[in-house]
Amino acid sequence: MSVARDERQAPDRRALRRLQTIEEILELAEAVMTEHGVSGLSLSEVARRLGVQPPSLYKYFPSLGAVYEELFLRGQQRHLAAMRAAMQGRTGLDALHRGLDAGGRWALEHRALAQLLFWRPVPSFEPSPEGLAVSAEMIAVQRTALREAVSSGELGAAADSDEAIHLLSTLIAGVIGQAMANEPGVPWGAGRFSPVFPRLMALFAAAYPPG
Amino acid sequence: MSVARDERQAPDRRALRRLQTIEEILELAEAVMTEHGVSGLSLSEVARRLGVQPPSLYKYFPSLGAVYEELFLRGQQRHLAAMRAAMQGRTGLDALHRGLDAGGRWALEHRALAQLLFWRPVPSFEPSPEGLAVSAEMIAVQRTALREAVSSGELGAAADSDEAIHLLSTLIAGVIGQAMANEPGVPWGAGRFSPVFPRLMALFAAAYPPG
DNA sequence: GTCTATAAGCTGATAGAC
DNA sequence: GTCTATCAGCTTATAGAC
Incomplete structure (x- = not known):
């Protein structure tokens, strides 16, 4: 039973964490647009603020356009x-x-x-x-x-x-x-x-x- | 006297040519903006259409912002x-x-x-x-x-x-x-x-x- | 003097291997 | 998640052509 719970919860926890990260990316993206204009949105800048490397964002969004x-x-x-x-x-x-x-x-x-x-x-x-x-x-x-x-x-x-x-x-x-x-x-x-x-x-x- | 005329006209011709080039750059820039959006203006693209290398444009405008x-x-x-x-x-x-x-x-x-x-x-x-x-x-x-x-x-x-x-x-x-x-x-x-x-x-x- | 080119530094998007 | 690499863009430095 604890195994079964683990099987259900471990993916849930990961999925939750992933959703939180996505939320964070979108909030940071809005902040960047507010500061540098809509067309000034830059994944590199978002990555800096999130504390990750730019390519890492591609685990959450397939492209800059997908963020838009x-x-x-x-x-x-x-x-x-x-x-x-x-x-x-x-x-x-x-x-x-x-x-x-x-x-x-x-x-x-x-x-x-x-x-x-x-x-x-x-x-x-x-x-x-x-x-x-x-x-x-x-x-x-x-x-x-x-x-x-x-x-x-x-x-x-x-x-x-x-x-x-x-x-x-x-x-x-x-x-x-x-x-x-x-x-x-x-x-x-x-x-x-x-x-x-x-x-x-x-x-x-x-x-x-x-x- | 022909010397004097040369002294006056040579700079005029160059200045005229320069103005024509500036005009051309601005027309191409408007065309690029029309195709790719205002924020899609790119000096490299203008240079390509003008048939020169991007750095050459800096003889006419000090920066992309100056073109805007x-x-x-x-x-x-x-x-x-x-x-x-x-x-x-x-x-x-x-x-x-x-x-x-x-x-x-x-x-x-x-x-x-x-x-x-x-x-x-x-x-x-x-x-x-x-x-x-x-x-x-x-x-x-x-x-x-x-x-x-x-x-x-x-x-x-x-x-x-x-x-x-x-x-x-x-x-x-x-x-x-x-x-x-x-x-x-x-x-x-x-x-x-x-x-x-x-x-x-x-x-x-x-x-x-x-x- | 004036224009142009090449080279190079910097930033950003993005693909691929780990 | 990362690191590496490619490619495009802005910009400066520099050197040659007219």
Whole structure:
């Protein structure tokens, strides 16, 4: 029985250790991107910080691109989770406003990841289908809130449309992009750009008057 | 006298040749960025296309960063020139609309340069004061159009403000950013994003009603 | 003087043997 | 996990060609 336990636990312990190392690599990679830019990510630098030799990282990721891919997937998941948490228990325009606000806050708190997710600064890197699926789910969440807003009479029927989604994503991408490019270090809600967010939401709502 | 002419002309020819080479390097650099991304610019690749060895480029630019710097400066100048040409002979909202439209078109026709100008994908590269001065001039041009629009009663007094400038730049950065990230190859006026530009201008105008 | 080339130092990605 | 090796890129030093 103790043998059986050993047989089960020894691999488990190794597997756990391996997962922890992978987690550490990804955290260090995000830190490096934050300091040197998305395209400044270097496996050698990550290895130095982890205290191993660069080739050792290939035991965990098959290539630099694979690290980008995992960062992209997890970034999408966390961004979506941040939005969902803020929308919890809310509906319609209220949910939309809170979700996008939380998404903007997350983006400025994770600038490097946000750049990787929303601006594709590394053309050689193509996001995986899983990553894109999360992105599609985020759009679905927003679309649901729009539909609710239409149902409740907050917005006109035209707001339940792809066009409205594109308008919305354009507005939010504008705020985040301007804040990131022109005000490094300034958090969400401060500076000259992200405070225009409520105003943009008002403009959006005004573009789809009920009736 | 022929000696004197030789003394003057020989240096001129060399200087001209030098300027042509610099021009060629910058054009090749833009092509490389277009193919491999802004951060994918490589002096070795430029040298290959120019038919020289990489170290030779250092006779023309002291570093890779210096090439980025010159691309940034010229990009700002051309973007501003495109806007100004479209605004020629117009005033107020009409000038603003045409200028920003031309600016958007220029950005999608020179995606790599536009990314370099407006999204800072290379954190190690800081734009030169001259480059930033051109950027400031572009804002001044837009501000003038806003002032005209207020004077003529097209917009309310609040439109002649920094806040309005930030709102405007946020809107336009949103369209261009979304178009570049999500629709590579799709020109200005086509696709799902840049067609919302007129709508954004209408929303902007609605945000500053005269009265 | 000015351009170009070759050589070499340094860093990084990555494959392969141990 | 490592060490070794290859290859590409930026950059400097140096020497020859025009």
